[in-house]
Amino acid sequence: MTAGLLLGLSAVAGCGGGEAAGREKAAPPDLPVIRDGVVELPAGYADRVGISVAPAHYEDVRPVVHVTGVLEFDAQRLAAVGSRIAGRVADVDVIEGSKVEAGEVLGTMVSAELGTAQADIAAVEARVLAAKRDVERKRSLLAEGITSQRELDLAISSAAMFEAQLRAARQRVVALASAPAKGKLGINALTSPISGDVVGVHVSRGQAVVPSHTAFMIADRRSLWVRLSVFEGELVHVQAGDPVELTPTNHPEEAFAGVVEFVSVGLDPMTRSAEVRVVVDNSSGKLRAGQAVHANIRPASAQRRAVVVPRQAVIQIDGAPIVFVAMNERTFEMRKVTLGVGDFERVEVRDGLREDEQVAVSGVFALKGELYR
Structure with a gap:
């Protein structure tokens, strides 16, 4: 039994010694060495982690x-259309999404106030016509010596007064309906002041509206x-x-x-x-x-001309912008820089880097990771 125990211990010891020997023979992987902010890469390491470089160069750059x-x-291309007077909607000629031209009718309204104002025009026009005829008659009578100059002057004055009343009546209709009187009395056509799309219709047939109500919205x-x-x-x-x-x-x-x-x-x-x-x-x-x-x-x-590098070449370490400057193929110096304006792809380097110096533009985070290994 003693002999068997010795043989077993010898076997165990032999196995343990073989594993230890294997660990001693296995070569450690090649890793970068960092000395005073300079990263020295082992052969082939740059290719394994995908490190590539590009030169800093002068270029026009501006911020984004x-x-x-x-x-x-x-x-400035939006119009709200509504009635200037109270009334009731008679018809709606467009729907939301309709394309309209300037002056096109969007809908019509019926207004008693507008009808009265339009009727006043006809009444005053009749007075103007009668006054003009009276002036012509008084001129003929004056030529025959039947009337006096004073009577003619009074007739001319009366005709001028009625013409002024007619202009006022017409302007009142324009103020109420935004257009001269046409067609049936009391009908107010709502027209588009611009060409564009109907983006809002806020009335329906038979609806009563007031001047503060926006009936249509037109947008170019x-x-x-x-x-x-x-x-x-x-x-x-x-x-x-x-x-x-x-x-x-x-x-x-x-x-x-x-x-x-x-x-x-x-x-x-x-x-x-x-x-x-x-x-x-x-x-x-x-x-x-x-x-x-x-x-x-x-x-x-x-915009200005400055030394620029690709934005992916810059990383932040302890809150400071850093680039890795290639000293040779396997040596990179960690260098603090001062940045200026830039866009999504490039950034200005105001200080810390010279034109044509090579900086790492890919594999940068692998180099940064070595600093914390």
Whole structure:
């Protein structure tokens, strides 16, 4: 039994010694070495993690202010149509979505007040006609010596008074109905002042309306607005005339051109932002009011020529922007830089990097990870 126990212990000891020997023979993997902010890579490591470099170079660059907003109708191409007098709707000639031209009839109303004003025109016209005939008669009588000059002057004065009353009656009808009297008395035609789309119909046949009621809304959708809230820090370079690229949130592959038309002169004290109004060309008709969009404002006044690098070359370490500068194929220096303006793809480096220095543009996070290993 003693002999068997010794043989078993010898076997166990032999197995343990073999594993230990195997661990000693296995070579440790090649890993980067970091000395004083310089990362030295082992052979083949850059290819394994996909590190590539690109040179810093001078290029025109300007910032991009990215905000979101909602499209709305251009207030200068929007018209609210209603009656200037109280009445009842006789007919509605359009529906929401109808396309109309300027001057086209949208609906008609019946108004007793308008009928009275139109009837007054006919009455005054009769008085004017009678007064003119009286003037001609008095002239003939004066030539025959039957009447006096004073009688003729009184007739001329009376005719002038009636003509003034006629002009006033006609202007009253225009003021009530926005158009001269035509056709049946008391009928008021509501017409569109602009060409565009009917975007709102707020009346129906037989409905009684008052002057404060908006019956129709017409919009020229060839131009739209988007009001953007831009924070104080990004507002400094934005000005009227700056180009804007807009993409619908539900169709980011489509882009539309716009231009800054107005920058508010005051800031919202709560949000520290200001309104920037952008006019968007919608000749294609693809955009709709109420649609959410992403807007990229490119301030022209901030454009300058500077040393730039791809944005993915810059990482943040302890809150500071850092790039990895290639000293040679296997050595990278971690260097702090000062950034300036930039867009989504490039960024200006104001300090810390010279033109033509090579920086890592891919595999950057692998290099950053070595700093914390």
